[in-house]
Amino acid sequence: MCVAIDAGQWIGFSATSIQRAEDCAYSMMTGILRSHRGRGLSLALKLAAITFARESGVQWLRADHHPANAPAIAMNRRLGFVPV
Numbered sequence: 581m582c583v584a585i586d587a588g589q590w591i592g593f594s595a596t597s598i599q600r601a602e603d604c605a606y607s608m609m610t611g612i613l614r615s616h617r618g619r620g621l622s623l624a625l626k627l628a629a630i631t632f633a634r635e636s637g638v639q640w641l642r643a644d645h646h647p648a649n650a651p652a653i654a655m656n657r658r659l660g661f662v663p664v
């Protein structure tokens with residue numbers, strides 16, 4: 581779990597699990613407080629999550645999102661995720 585903190589308060593997080601049987605890491609949930617969105621925080625947290633996934637030695641990193649969640653889709657595309 582990667583956490584962003586502002587003035588002692590959690591303002592965002594990105595949670596990632598390792599699924600060895602599928603040789604993948606799963607980016608389970610990334611969320612930023614509404615008041616702190618649009619500042620690149622999700623990119624920073626997910627880059628830390630990607631480092632964690634790489635260091636764990638798995639081949640794939642997977643993320644799911646609702647098909648109407650445009651900000652989440654754009655965030656993942658910005659990071660290089662591709663639809664499968």
Ligand SMILES: CC(C)(COP(=O)(O)OP(=O)(O)OC[C@H]1O[C@@H](n2cnc3c(N)ncnc32)[C@H](O)[C@@H]1OP(=O)(O)O)[C@@H](O)C(=O)NCCC(=O)NCCS
Nearest residue numbers: 609610611612617618619620621622623651652654655658
């Ligand atoms: C999705 C979410 C995590 C993005 O967090 P954020 O810190 O505001 O995003 P960033 O500022 O890091 O932006 C990263 C990229 O995402 C995209 N993006 C972010 N907000 C966007 C919006 N409202 N509309 C379109 N694209 C958006 C952009 O491509 C942006 O990169 P750019 O500014 O260089 O173009 C945030 O909107 C959120 O917490 N949403 C609710 C929870 C959720 O739906 N999480 C995703 C499913 S797990």
